[in-house]
Each structure stands twice: as structure tokens, then as C-alpha cells.
Amino acid sequence: MTLVIQDLSKEFPVPNQVPILALSTISLTVGEEEFVSILGPSGCGKTTLLRIIAGLDSATSGSITLDGETIDRRSSQMAMIFQEYSLYPWRTVIDNVTFGLEMQNTGKKPARDIAMKYLNLVGLAEFADRFPYELSGGMRQRVAVARAMAIEPKILLMDEPFGALDAQTRNMLQKELLEIWEKTKKTVLFVTHSVDEAVYLSDRIVVLTPRPGCIREIVENPLARPRDRTSPEFARIRRHVLDLINESSQPKEDLIVHPPSL
Amino acid sequence: MRSPRILLLPVLLIVGWEVAAYFIDNPFVLPSLSTVIPILIHPFSTEYTLGTGSLVENAAASLFRVASGFLLAAIIAIPLGIGMGRSRFLHDFLDSTIELLRPIPPLAWVPLALAWFKIGFVSIVFIIFIGAFFPILLNTIDGVKSVKKTWVEVAETLGARETDVLTKVILPGSAPTVWTGLRVGFGIAWMCVVAAEWMPGISLGLGYLILYAYNFGQTNLIIAGMVVIGVIGILIDQVFRAGERRWFSWRSLER
Ligand SMILES: Nc1ncnc2c1ncn2[C@@H]1O[C@H](COP(=O)(O)OP(=O)(O)O)[C@@H](O)[C@H]1O
Ligand SMILES: [Mg+2]
Numbered sequence: 001m002t003l004v005i006q007d008l009s010k011e012f013p014v015p016n017q018v019p020i021l022a023l024s025t026i027s028l029t030v031g032e033e034e035f036v037s038i039l040g041p042s043g044c045g046k047t048t049l050l051r052i053i054a055g056l057d058s059a060t061s062g063s064i065t066l067d068g069e070t071i072d073r074r075s076s077q078m079a080m081i082f083q084e085y086s087l088y089p090w091r092t093v094i095d096n097v098t099f100g101l102e103m104q105n106t107g108k109k110p111a112r113d114i115a116m117k118y119l120n121l122v123g124l125a126e127f128a129d130r131f132p133y134e135l136s137g138g139m140r141q142r143v144a145v146a147r148a149m150a151i152e153p154k155i156l157l158m159d160e161p162f163g164a165l166d167a168q169t170r171n172m173l174q175k176e177l178l179e180i181w182e183k184t185k186k187t188v189l190f191v192t193h194s195v196d197e198a199v200y201l202s203d204r205i206v207v208l209t210p211r212p213g214c215i216r217e218i219v220e221n222p223l224a225r226p227r228d229r230t231s232p233e234f235a236r237i238r239r240h241v242l243d244l245i246n247e248s249s250q251p252k253e254d255l256i257v258h259p260p261s262l
Numbered sequence: 263m264r265s266p267r268i269l270l271l272p273v274l275l276i277v278g279w280e281v282a283a284y285f286i287d288n289p290f291v292l293p294s295l296s297t298v299i300p301i302l303i304h305p306f307s308t309e310y311t312l313g314t315g316s317l318v319e320n321a322a323a324s325l326f327r328v329a330s331g332f333l334l335a336a337i338i339a340i341p342l343g344i345g346m347g348r349s350r351f352l353h354d355f356l357d358s359t360i361e362l363l364r365p366i367p368p369l370a371w372v373p374l375a376l377a378w379f380k381i382g383f384v385s386i387v388f389i390i391f392i393g394a395f396f397p398i399l400l401n402t403i404d405g406v407k408s409v410k411k412t413w414v415e416v417a418e419t420l421g422a423r424e425t426d427v428l429t430k431v432i433l434p435g436s437a438p439t440v441w442t443g444l445r446v447g448f449g450i451a452w453m454c455v456v457a458a459e460w461m462p463g464i465s466l467g468l469g470y471l472i473l474y475a476y477n478f479g480q481t482n483l484i485i486a487g488m489v490v491i492g493v494i495g496i497l498i499d500q501v502f503r504a505g506e507r508r509w510f511s512w513r514s515l516e517r
Contacts, residue, residue, distance in 0.1 A: 148420075
């Protein structure tokens with residue numbers, strides 16, 4: 001499985017003004033079982049990029065192919081987990097997880113079995129018959145992960161899924177996500193604005209510049225998992241990524257007085 | 263405890279009524295409770311209703327008319343509201359006309375109803391239809407617009423087609439607000455039926471009954487009729503509220 005993004009750009013038209021250039025010439029190749037983070041400040045086009053890949057938006061130019069086939073509409077090969085809580089409040093947890101299976105006309109019993117499998121995976125099997133309002137924010141995002149995984153996509157697109165959670169819950173969910181990823185070996189494209197989160201989770205970190213979002217650099221992260229956030233190697237990679245972000249947020253002429261890195 | 267407190271004022275009013283009736287001593291202005299209660303406890307008897315239909319027959323006639331006009335309004339307003347909530351074009355096309363018609367009180371349509379549909383059932387149903395239509399329509403539009411964009415997009419990324427989005431996201435997502443519209447619409451329809459039954463040529467219905475009682479100077483029957491109108495209104499409102507708690511509690515509990 002290979003996802004190839006080539007020269008992707010996106011303009012949003014603004015009435016009576018020049019269009020907003022949200023993304024510019026993004027090229028990226030993501031391979032089988034890879035965990036790739038897309039990192040950049042708020043407003044740099046991360047959500048836009050993920051939405052285009054998911055088929056919820058269309059690119060102004062450029063192409064996306066999955067195993068050679070052009071992706072220009074939504075595809076069952078991909079599932080997206082949204083930044084905001086997106087569970088259906090009128091459905092129980094398990095009925096949320098079976099939603100995608102209903103769309104594929106999977107029978108009731110098999111759909112329930114698949115849903116239970118993924119609820120088990122995210123550790124929420126005992127909450128199957130509860131309603132979303134009975135769950136905490138972290139649990140809701142776990143259910144959203146189970147719902148996305150239930151359609152067995154090849155690629156999981158995650159848009160700052162833990163952004164609204166407190167630091168402790170966030171760390172726990174990051175750890176759990178890695179465990180799930182190691183069990184299921186999905187390809188993950190993970191959007192975040194947290195350097196720490198990106199370094200903790202990913203094999204590669206795609207650092208975007210602020211508006212318009214261009215790829216600043218793709219940072220390889222060879223550290224073995226589970227990663228220790230307090231280790232010097234972790235700090236070194238984080239430092240490097242931070243420098244990239246700071247550099248790209250300054251006007252070019254300021255770069256001359258760039259402070260020496262540690 | 264709450265119940266003694268909520269019953270306090272009604273009890274005081276009834277006592278005050280009896281005392282006032284005793285001193286006024288004129289059953290046309292204020293009849294004693296003892297002349298109203300016998301009517302209410304014999305709802306099937308025509309002896310207490312001056313030769314017209316019994317309380318139950320009159321209530322049934324009113325309910326049937328309300329139900330007809332209300333259902334007709336719901337059948338037209340809900341699909342129209344969904345269309346207007348979903349389609350910018352349809353909304354812009356219809357909105358100004360609806361805003362123009364909406365402030366006209368349902369009863370202002372009575373003369374026109376008579377001109378179009380003559381005296382009888384259809385005219386009454388038409389008035390009720392007008393009364394119920396706008397609250398149902400406006401709440402449906404609001405409900406559809408309140409459906410989160412993310413809910414629709416989640417469905418799309420999970421493989422939903424247009425009809426799936428409509429039946430599995432838009433309808434359940436807007437249902438609580440539509441339900442509120444139905445409740446409000448029914449309340450207004452119930453108010454309309456009483457006055458609509460004052461149209462000439464009507465000979466059954468709670469509205470007809472109280473006007474008929476007035477013509478005979480029987481204020482106790484007027485009040486009994488009013489009590490029945492009020493009680494039926496409360497009961498139906500309670501049914502709607504029970505449905506709200508039973509099916510749509512997720513909306514108030516959702517944070
Ligand atoms: N539908 C839209 N119409 C116009 N501009 C948009 C739209 N969506 C996003 N944008 C603009 O595109 C830029 C990138 O937005 P977004 O992808 O949401 O950034 P991020 O997710 O990195 O915070 C922002 O400047 C935003 O204002
Ligand atoms: Mg975003």
C-alpha cells in the first residue's frame with residue numbers, strides 16, 4: 001500500500017479578494033504500516049490537507065493516488081477521526097461503531113461482532129450500550145477510533161484527535177494509540193500542532209510552514225518504541241523540530257541572527 | 263416537598279370562587295362549583311348539555327378536526343422544512359413568502375376559508391392547518407440547520423450515500439427540534455379549533471358547545487366546557503413531553 005501525494009495545492013476563493021492559498025505544492029509518499037505526523041501551527045492547512053485526502057474537499061491542483069489509483073472522492077480505504085467530538089449522540093456506543101458497517105449493508109449480527117472486537121481493542125467493551133453523553137472526552141475519542149477502524153480502512157486519518165483533552169488523558173491515549181497501531185498495523189496520518197506528540201508517536205514528521213502550508217522538512221524519527229520523553233535522543237529530535245518551526249515562522253531576513261541550537 | 267406548593271394556588275382559587283359565587287348569587291355571572299361538577303362527572307350524558315351532544319361527543323369531534331388539520335400540516339411542513347434546511351435555493355425561494363404569511367393570525371383566515379371551502383369540516387381543518395403549519399415548518403428548518411456538519415461528514419467518510427445521510431443523520435439529528443415544533447403546533451391547533459368551531463353552521467365540538475351554552479345563559483356548562491378544553495390540552499402536551507424524555511433525552515444531556 002502506498003499513498004502518493006503530488007504537488008497538491010489548495011486555494012479557497014474569497015469573494016472580491018485574492019483567494020486564500022491554504023496549501024502549496026505538497027508532495028509526500030506514505031508507505032505500508034507507517035505512522036506519519038503532519039505538524040504545523042494552527043491555520044497552516046493541516047485540516048485542509050487531511051480533508052482533501054479523505055475526499056471531503058477537492059484540491060485546486062495536484063493529485064493523490066493510492067496504489068496507483070487516483071483518489072478524488074471519498075474512499076472506503078480511508079477513515080477519518082475528527083478534531084471535535086463527532087459521535088452520534090442519539091446512538092449508543094456500539095451503534096455508533098456499527099454505523100459504517102450499516103452503510104456497507106453488513107448484517108446486524110456480524111456488524112455487532114466486528115464492533116465489539118474494536119470496542120475491546122480500545123478498552124470500552126463494557127460501555128457498548130451506553131450513550132456518548134455518559135462518556136468522558138477521552139472515551140468518546142476512543143469510540144471514534146473504534147468506529148473508524150470498524151470499516152477496516154487501510155489508512156487512518158486523524159485530525160488533532162486528542163487536542164481537546166487534558167495532558168494526562170492525552171498521554172494515555174497516545175500510548176494506547178501506539179498499542180492499537182502495533183496490533184493492527186494500519187497506516188496512520190496524524191495531524192497535530194504539538195511537537196511533543198509528533199515526536200512521541202511518529203516514524204516521520206512532516207513539518208509544515210505557516211500560511212501557505214508548504215513542507216518545510218520531513219524529519220525521520222528512528223527512536224525505538226516505547227519512547228522515553230525524558231531521554232536525550234528524544235530531546236534532540238524535539239529540539240530539531242522546534243528549530244524548524246521557529247525558523248519557518250520568522251521572516252527570511254531574521255534568519256541571520258538565528259540563535260545557535262543546543 | 264413540591265406538591266403542596268404547586269396545589270396551593272388552585273385550591274385557594276376554587277375556595278375563592280365558591281365564596282365569590284355565594285356572595286354574587288347570580289349563576290349567569292358565576293355559577294357555584296356544585297353546578298359545574300355534575301356536568302363533568304357525567305361526560306357521556308346528553309342531559310347536562312342542553313340537548314346537544316355529550317361532552318365526550320363534542321370533545322371527540324374537536325379532537326378529530328384537530329388531528330386532521332395537524333397531521334396534514336405535519337405531512338407538508340416536515341418535508342418542506344427539511345428541504346428548506348438543506349437547500350439554500352429552496353430556502354431563498356420560499357422564505358419571503360413564508361415570512362409574509364406567518365404573522366397573519368390563523369383566525370384571520372376564517373372568512374377566506376368560508377369563501378373557498380364553504381361551511382363545514384374542510385374550513386375548520388384549514389384553519390387548524392394554518393395554525394399548526396408554521397411552528398412545525400420553522401422548527402424543522404431550525405432542526406435541520408442545527409445538525410452538525412461533522413455528523414454529516416463522518417457519515418460520508420464512512421460510506422453513506424445521500425439517502426443514508428438523510429435518514430440516518432439529518433432525520434435523527436433534527437428530530438428533537440421537529441418534535442418541539444409538533445408540540446407547539448398542536449398547542450396552537452388546539453387553540454384554533456375552539457374558535458374555528460364558532461363558524462356558522464357547526465353543530466358539534468367543544469367550541470360550539472360553549473357558545474351554545476352561552477346562548478342559553480348556562481354559564482356552568484361554559485365553564486365545564488372550558489375545563490375539558492384545558493384538560494385535553496394539558497394531557498396532549500404531557501404526551502409530547504413524555505415522548506421528548508423517552509426518545510430525545512440525549513439532546514439535553516449532551517454537553
Ligand atoms: N472552507 C474554507 N473557506 C475559506 N478558507 C478556509 C476554509 N477552510 C480553511 N480555510 C483557511 O485555510 C487555512 C488553513 O486552515 P486549516 O486547514 O483549518 O488549518 P489547520 O488545521 O492547520 O489549523 C486557514 O487560513 C483557514 O482560514
Ligand atoms: Mg485543524
